[in-house]
Amino acid sequence: MSESRDRAEWNTASGPGVSLERLLSVVGPGALEPDTAPGGLAVAVGGVTVLDVLAPEIRPRELVLAVGVAAGSAQAVDVVRRAGAAGAAGVVFGPDRPEGAAGALRAAARETGTAVLFRTWYRWEELVAVLRAGLAAAGLPPLPEARGLLLGDLDGLADAVAALVGGSVTIEDTESRVLAYSSTEENVDEMRRLTILGRRVPAWRVAAMRDAGFFRALWMTDDVLHRRAQGDDPERLVCAVRAGGEVLGSVWVAAVAGHPLAPNAAEALRAASRAAAPHLLHHRTRGVDSRLVEDAARALLEERGSAEVLAERAALPAREPCAVLAVGTGTGGPGPDASGDPSRMYALLALHCAALAHRIVVVPAGGRALLLVSALERDPDRAREQVMALGTSLTVRLSAATGTPVRAGLGEVVPALEAAARSRRSAEQALKALVRTGGARTVARVEDVADTIGVLQVLEALRNVELPPGTSVARLAAFDAAHSGSRLVESLRAYLDHFGDVPAAARSLSLHPNSLRYRLGRITAVSDLDLDSPDARLLAHLQLRLAPEEPAREPGSGA
Numbered sequence: 173m174s175e176s177r178d179r180a181e182w183n184t185a186s187g188p189g190v191s192l193e194r195l196l197s198v199v200g201p202g203a204l205e206p207d208t209a210p211g212g213l214a215v216a217v218g219g220v221t222v223l224d225v226l227a228p229e230i231r232p233r234e235l236v237l238a239v240g241v242a243a244g245s246a247q248a249v250d251v252v253r254r255a256g257a258a259g260a261a262g263v264v265f266g267p268d269r270p271e272g273a274a275g276a277l278r279a280a281a282r283e284t285g286t287a288v289l290f291r292t293w294y295r296w297e298e299l300v301a302v303l304r305a306g307l308a309a310a311g312l313p314p315l316p317e318a319r320g321l322l323l324g325d326l327d328g329l330a331d332a333v334a335a336l337v338g339g340s341v342t343i344e345d346t347e348s349r350v351l352a353y354s355s356t357e358e359n360v361d362e363m364r365r366l367t368i369l370g371r372r373v374p375a376w377r378v379a380a381m382r383d384a385g386f387f388r389a390l391w392m393t394d395d396v397l398h399r400r401a402q403g404d405d406p407e408r409l410v411c412a413v414r415a416g417g418e419v420l421g422s423v424w425v426a427a428v429a430g431h432p433l434a435p436n437a438a439e440a441l442r443a444a445s446r447a448a449a450p451h452l453l454h455h456r457t458r459g460v461d462s463r464l465v466e467d468a469a470r471a472l473l474e475e476r477g478s479a480e481v482l483a484e485r486a487a488l489p490a491r492e493p494c495a496v497l498a499v500g501t502g503t504g505g506p507g508p509d510a511s512g513d514p515s516r517m518y519a520l521l522a523l524h525c526a527a528l529a530h531r532i533v534v535v536p537a538g539g540r541a542l543l544l545v546s547a548l549e550r551d552p553d554r555a556r557e558q559v560m561a562l563g564t565s566l567t568v569r570l571s572a573a574t575g576t577p578v579r580a581g582l583g584e585v586v587p588a589l590e591a592a593a594r595s596r597r598s599a600e601q602a603l604k605a606l607v608r609t610g611g612a613r614t615v616a617r618v619e620d621v622a623d624t625i626g627v628l629q630v631l632e633a634l635r636n637v638e639l640p641p642g643t644s645v646a647r648l649a650a651f652d653a654a655h656s657g658s659r660l661v662e663s664l665r666a667y668l669d670h671f672g673d674v675p676a677a678a679r680s681l682s683l684h685p686n687s688l689r690y691r692l693g694r695i696t697a698v699s700d701l702d703l704d705s706p707d708a709r710l711l712a713h714l715q716l717r718l719a720p721e722e723p724a725r726e727p728g729s730g731a
């Protein structure tokens with residue numbers, strides 16, 4: 173698609189424009205430096221374009237970026253005069269301003285009423301993106317159907333595009349991760365279903381498209397790529413999203429079964445790809461902000477950061493009650509998806525927290541996720557109820573979404589952000605106890621699992637204690653190691669864990685009670701363990717607890 177056509181479509185969609193003064197205030201100081209504005213800064217800006225010497229048409233209300241035109245040249249004066257004749261808002265030149273050229277440029281600007289501005293420290297491609305994003309932020313979406321959308325509302329944009337093209341829409345980043353999708357769910361195809369559920373295009377599909385050279389073709393063109401329907405796979409359109417010369421992602425359209433795409437779907441998608449640029453830029457900027465927030469929260473939870481810094485970066489109240497939740501799977505990990513990528517769990521956490529309207533910062537931390545929940549109720553009992561409700565909702569939703577049991581340790585409610593590290597410690601203790609005990613419970617506070625936490629603390633204190641050689645458990649372990657298939661250590665562990673209840677211990681081992689009684693006889697014979705001695709039983713149980721669990725074996729195997 174030619175640059176002149178791009179300019180025409182941009183301006184057709186842009187309406188009356190916003191004032192140059194408003195645009196400069198939105199993009200912030202330093203992006204552009206006005207030199208001459210004969211008509212004042214109230215002049216309307218309806219679009220931003222890069223001057224194309226091969227297609228020199230200039231449209232009304234455009235802010236023209238004179239890339240490659242030296243401000244001291246006769247060509248620069250000619251550009252200003254042509255921009256004025258076309259009713260452009262102004263012309264932007266590079267940062268170099270030869271003193272001898274200032275008079276000629278200003279004279280041409282006054283003659284035609286066109287503003288002259290100079291680029292400062294931004295690169296040209298950055299300036300294009302910043303100015304177009306600034307126009308959107310100032311209330312000038314380049315797609316008419318996107319009017320009224322907040323900057324960064326990608327889901328709203330996807331719905332607007334879907335209404336235009338008559339199909340289902342996904343907006344993706346350059347790694348084929350789904351950033352947003354339209355709410356059209358009637359009769360969607362299997363690929364769309366898998367993509368939305370996984371929040372990314374399946375890895376095998378990405379690999380196939382990459383091998384076929386599809387992405388190379390997509391990123392190198394401004395036009396819409398079309399693929400005809402193939403069997404149950406419906407017709408699809410896709411267009412890259414760019415800001416300046418940088419690719420930000422893509423917008424995909426799929427026909428819905430039984431409904432052809434609109435006749436002008438390709439044209440609408442082409443315009444929508446430009447509409448998406450400021451929203452994706454905003455998303456990327458917020459992503460940088462999110463990383464800064466995450467870093468500040470992690471530092472605070474590790475007692476090396478400032479509550480004031482986090483409050484400022486995340487817009488959280490520093491003096492209101494908060495709590496930390498530690499979330500992990502039955503193994504304590506983050507619950508990676510089938511591709512082995514734990515980021516899906518973190519993304520799901522952030523998504524569900526946002527849906528539940530809580531002010532939360534999600535912090536990935538050592539194989540689990542920490543959730544800092546702010547602005548809780550000031551009444552302690554109600555705040556605790558809020559935290560319990562959040563933990564319960566998250567574990568249910570995430571367990572269903574991932575197919576893996578998810579558990580949440582609930583930290584104590586503390587009065588302000590500066591005490592969040594204390595809440596984190598209690599949350600991690602509760603999660604560790606939940607993982608240790610297993611079972612049906614998925615959410616707990618410290619007081620709910622205090623006995624397990626106490627045992628874990630005792631075991632941790634004893635971990636470096638050097639026991640005498642030749643204890644009963646040591647002899648039993650040596651026997652198992654020397655006799656392949658022997659399971660005497662595992663049997664003793666089950667017997668002690670069930671407080672000497674032979675039938676219950678046997679059930680946990682998938683054994684007949686008489687088989688376990690036989691093994692207990694072997695245990696006393698091999699290790700000389702006196703099961704009637706409280707001291708012997710206590711030492712054996714502690715030593716077994718300190719040892720790692722053995723892997724599960726087939727029921728009924730071994731001695």
